[in-house]
Amino acid sequence: MLAIKDLDSYYADLQVLRGVSLHVEEGEVIALFGPNGHGKSTLLKAICGLQPPKRGSIQFKGEEIAGLPAHQIVERGLAYIPEERHLFTDMTVLENLYLGAYPRHARSAVKRNLEYVFHIFPRLAERRNQLCSTLSGGEARMVAIGRGLMSETSLLMVDEPSIGLSPGMKLAVFDAIRQIHQERNMTILIVEQEIQHALEMSNRIYLMKKGQIAFERKGEEIQVEEIEKAYF
Amino acid sequence: MENFVNALVSGLISGSLYAAMALGLTIIYGVSRVFNFGHGVIAVIGAYFTWYLLSNFGVPFLLATLLSMAFMALFGWLLYRFTINPLLKKPNWEFSTVLFMLGAGILLENVVLQIFGPRVKSIPLLAEGALKVAFIQINWHEILLIVIVLVAILALSLFFKYTRTGQAMRAVAQSVPGAQVVGINIEQIFGMTFALAFVVTGFSGILLGTKYYLNPHIGWEWMVKGFVIVTFGGLGSTSGAVVAALILGLVEAVATLYLGAIWVWPIWFVLFLIVLLLRPQGILGGRA
Numbered sequence: 001m002l003a004i005k006d007l008d009s010y011y012a013d014l015q016v017l018r019g020v021s022l023h024v025e026e027g028e029v030i031a032l033f034g035p036n037g038h039g040k041s042t043l044l045k046a047i048c049g050l051q052p053p054k055r056g057s058i059q060f061k062g063e064e065i066a067g068l069p070a071h072q073i074v075e076r077g078l079a080y081i082p083e084e085r086h087l088f089t090d091m092t093v094l095e096n097l098y099l100g101a102y103p104r105h106a107r108s109a110v111k112r113n114l115e116y117v118f119h120i121f122p123r124l125a126e127r128r129n130q131l132c133s134t135l136s137g138g139e140a141r142m143v144a145i146g147r148g149l150m151s152e153t154s155l156l157m158v159d160e161p162s163i164g165l166s167p168g169m170k171l172a173v174f175d176a177i178r179q180i181h182q183e184r185n186m187t188i189l190i191v192e193q194e195i196q197h198a199l200e201m202s203n204r205i206y207l208m209k210k211g212q213i214a215f216e217r218k219g220e221e222i223q224v225e226e227i228e229k230a231y232f
Numbered sequence: 233m234e235n236f237v238n239a240l241v242s243g244l245i246s247g248s249l250y251a252a253m254a255l256g257l258t259i260i261y262g263v264s265r266v267f268n269f270g271h272g273v274i275a276v277i278g279a280y281f282t283w284y285l286l287s288n289f290g291v292p293f294l295l296a297t298l299l300s301m302a303f304m305a306l307f308g309w310l311l312y313r314f315t316i317n318p319l320l321k322k323p324n325w326e327f328s329t330v331l332f333m334l335g336a337g338i339l340l341e342n343v344v345l346q347i348f349g350p351r352v353k354s355i356p357l358l359a360e361g362a363l364k365v366a367f368i369q370i371n372w373h374e375i376l377l378i379v380i381v382l383v384a385i386l387a388l389s390l391f392f393k394y395t396r397t398g399q400a401m402r403a404v405a406q407s408v409p410g411a412q413v414v415g416i417n418i419e420q421i422f423g424m425t426f427a428l429a430f431v432v433t434g435f436s437g438i439l440l441g442t443k444y445y446l447n448p449h450i451g452w453e454w455m456v457k458g459f460v461i462v463t464f465g466g467l468g469s470t471s472g473a474v475v476a477a478l479i480l481g482l483v484e485a486v487a488t489l490y491l492g493a494i495w496v497w498p499i500w501f502v503l504f505l506i507v508l509l510l511r512p513q514g515i516l517g518g519r520a
Contacts, residue, residue: 050412074415086410088403099403102396103415151415 001026001155001187002047002078007056007066009039009046016042017053018211024155029181029188031198034208035231040191041083043208044157048080049073060155075103079153083160083191085144089133093124096132096143100150109152116184117146120176138169145176156180157189162197170194177201195227234367239489240482245374247481248381249440253454254461254473255388256433262405262468263425266316266329270337271433271458272451273344278304278434279441280344280448283353293358297438301431308430311336312423320422337451345448355441377439384435385474392470401425405468460504466517475516 002024009017016039024030034040045051047058049070058066065073074080088096097117101110118125121142127135132143141161148156158177162170174197180186181201192198199205204218207230214230217223257271268274278300285296315336319328359372392398404411404421411418440446440454461480465472483503484496491499507515 048413050409069417069419070412071415071417074413080413082409082413084409086407086413088406088410090406091402095399099399099414099416102400106415147414 001061002189003057003059004043004047005057005059007043007046007053007058009042009051009053011042016211017046020056020208020211020213022206022213022216024187024189026154026187027185028204029190029202031202031205032189032191032208033195033198033205033227033230034214036193038209039211040208041159042211044080044159044189044191047073048078048157050080050082071103074151074153075105077105077152077154079148079151079156081144081148081156081158081161083163085140087132087140087143087147090131092129092131093135093143094128096147097124097128097150100147101152103151106150106152110150113150113152117149120149120179121146138165138172141165141169141173142176145173145180149180153186155187155189159191160193161190162192162194170197174198174201195224199224235489236486237368239485241368241370243482243485244478245378245443245481246484247478248378249436249443250457250461250481251474251477252381252384252436252439253433254458254465254477255385255470256429256436257455257458258462258465258468258470258473259401259429259432260425261462262470263401264316264320264404264422265326266320266333267326268429269330269334269455270340271333272453272455273337273340274304274308274430274433274451275437275440275454276344276446276448276451277307277340277437278430279355279437279446280348280353281434282438283355283441283446284348286355287353293356297435300434300438304430304434305427308426308428309423311430312426316426317419317422337455341448341451348448350447353441353446354444355438355446357442373442377443380439384432388432388470397421397424401428460500462514464504464507464514466514469514469516472514472516476514 004023005021007017007020008015020043032040042051046053049068052067056066057064060076060078063076065076088099097114101107101113123139124142124146127139132140135143145161161173161177165173177188177190178201181188190198199222204216205222206216207214207227209230253275257268260266260268281303282296282300285291285299286293315332316329319325319332322328357373358376362369362371363375392402400411400416400421403416404418408418461476462473464480465476480500483499487495487499
């Protein structure tokens with residue numbers, strides 16, 4: 001579904017990604033680990049078009065998308081849930097969710113997707129008319145994920161969904177993501193610092209260090225110690 | 233008492249015209265963060281275009297206004313597409329767009345001067361006669377102006393609340409990356425915003441041209457008033473601009489009545505400074 005090859009990306013003159021290659025197959029949950037500041041978020045932003053890469057190829061459903069503007073990538077069915085959430089804070093929960101269905105192909109599915117978001121996050125149904133500036137951190141995270149689901153996406157890229165949340169809320173968010181995967185057979189690429197939680201739901205993992213993929217493991221090859229060691 | 237009530241009425245009238253005039257400024261800033269230093273001249277161009285159609289071709293007022301709005305939409309979009317858009321991609325776009333629009337304003341002012349000359353023009357009244365209730369007398373024309381402005385503000389707020397494009401404009405105003413991740417084409421929305429703001433601004437120029445006079449330079453005075461209003465009300469806030477315009481219109485009328493017209497600017501700026509000291513984000517502005 002997603003195939004990335006030899007991706008290089010820069011912040012001004014500083015090279016952040018160095019020849020990153022990875023792939024995500026349909027129906028998989030892939031976790032991307034690695035210390036902070038080593039390029040995980042930059043990789044997601046390069047894929048979704050927020051920060052186009054300098055060199056390399058990103059193929060999504062067989063089409064080259066590297067360097068396309070973000071809105072054209074969303075229209076192809078790839079949703080990115082930013083770590084910073086970037087909600088429309090002066091709008092209600094419902095208005096935010098409706099804007100999630102902005103891409104043309106998502107408009108006919110608005111009703112179904114909205115029901116699904118409320119099924120995953122019943123709390124959002126209760127707060128549908130509340131302004132997003134008044135939500136708690138966990139609720140705002142739910143809106144961000146819900147808004148991504150509204151875009152009728154086939155690949156969900158989630159950047160550190162549990163960051164800054166209480167332990168209980170972290171569990172709720174991970175449960176929701178697992179539920180989305182199981183019920184909709186959603187393909188998911190997740191960046192996370194909560195290694196244990198993310199491991200429980202993933203088929204395969206990549207570890208990123210210094211802008212490169214340090215290693216890839218799947219199924220029984222995955223060892224928590226090996227991942228944790230890579231952080232130091 | 234009689235004078236005071238009449239001053240309030242006249243303050244309401246000029247306040248609503250100022251509101252119409254400030255809206256275009258705050259819409260552009262709110263969505264694109266570009267501060268349009270050519271704003272006044274844009275209003276003047278809308279007014280001159282209409283005046284030209286009215287006086288040279290005898291086009292009916294309504295049609296002339298519609299043609300002028302279509303022209304302003306195209307003008308706004310082209311100006312964005314070919315000048316502002318490339319400037320926004322530069323690292324110091326905030327400063328370069330201000331200087332560019334200032335320069336464009338001076339250039340356009342002189343284009344208007346070359347084409348139409350320095351003589352004062354005015355757009356005919358929309359209606360004759362006056363409404364008299366007890367000691368209050370209001371011209372029908374001015375009642376019509378207030379109604380038109382109210383309808384325009386209502387139409388704009390419905391547009392922002394219920395249409396797809398309007399919602400996308402609000403989304404971009406609140407978070408550019410948020411708008412990008414939901415699939416909004418930022419450049420397209422910026423272009424539409426410039427088109428919309430130029431339509432609103434040109435329209436306000438027409439209304440101003442029916443109440444006051446027109447010359448190629450009057451735009452700068454309008455623009456300074458617009459700046460005070462949008463900063464007073466909260467940059468980027470449309471409701472703030474409307475409230476601020478009405479307050480300042482009323483202050484202007486009452487100050488003129490009791491102290492004389494020369495006191496209007498000093499009092500405006502004292503109020504302006506007080507608001508900036510107490511609420512730097514403006515009376516209805518969200519963020520500082």
